[in-house]
Amino acid sequence: MEPPRQVARSQVFETTRHLGRINHIELIKEGYHKLRADITFTKERRSNQEILPWVIPFQNKVLVRVTPGFNRREILEDRKQHIAKLYNIPNNINELLLFRQIKHTNAKGVHIFKNANSNNKGYAFVSF
Numbered sequence: 001m002e003p004p005r006q007v008a009r010s011q012v013f014e015t016t017r018h019l020g021r022i023n024h025i026e027l028i029k030e031g032y033h034k035l036r037a038d039i040t041f042t043k044e045r046r047s048n049q050e051i052l053p054w055v056i057p058f059q060n061k062v063l064v065r066v067t068p069g070f071n072r073r074e075i076l077e078d079r080k081q082h083i084a085k086l087y088n089i090p091n092n093i094n095e096l097l098l099f100r101q102i103k104h105t106n107a108k109g110v111h112i113f114k115n116a117n118s119n120n121k122g123y124a125f126v127s128f
Contacts, residue, residue, distance in 0.1 A: 086123060111124060
C-alpha cells in the first residue's frame with residue numbers, strides 16, 4: 001500500500017494523542033512525497049525518553065518514525081547500531097504487517113525499500 005498523499009492534522013492528532021497532551025502540530029512538506037509533522041506536547045505521558053516507541057502505525061497502512069527532540073542526528077545514528085537486513089521478502093507485504101510479525105523479537109522498527117513505482121524492492125531493514 002502506498003502512503004497517503006494528503007494528511008490532515010486531525011489524522012496526525014488521532015495517531016499521536018496516546019503519547020501525551022498535544023499543544024501544537026505543524027505539517028512540513030519535504031522532498032519527494034515526504035511529510036514531516038513537528039508535534040509539541042504540553043505534558044508527555046511517558047517520563048523517560050527511552051520508553052518512547054521508535055515507530056508508530058499510521059492509519060493501519062504504514063509505519064512512521066518517531067524521534068524525540070528536533071530530529072536529532074545523534075539519536076538516528078544511535079538507532080542504526082543494530083540492524084538486520086531481510087532479503088527476498090514478498091512483494092505484497094507492507095511495513096506494518098512485517099512489523100507485527102517480528103515484534104516479539106524486540107524489533108523497534110522496520111523499513112521496506114520501494115522503487116520509483118512504489119513497488120517493494122524485495123528487501124527490508126529491521127532495527128533492534
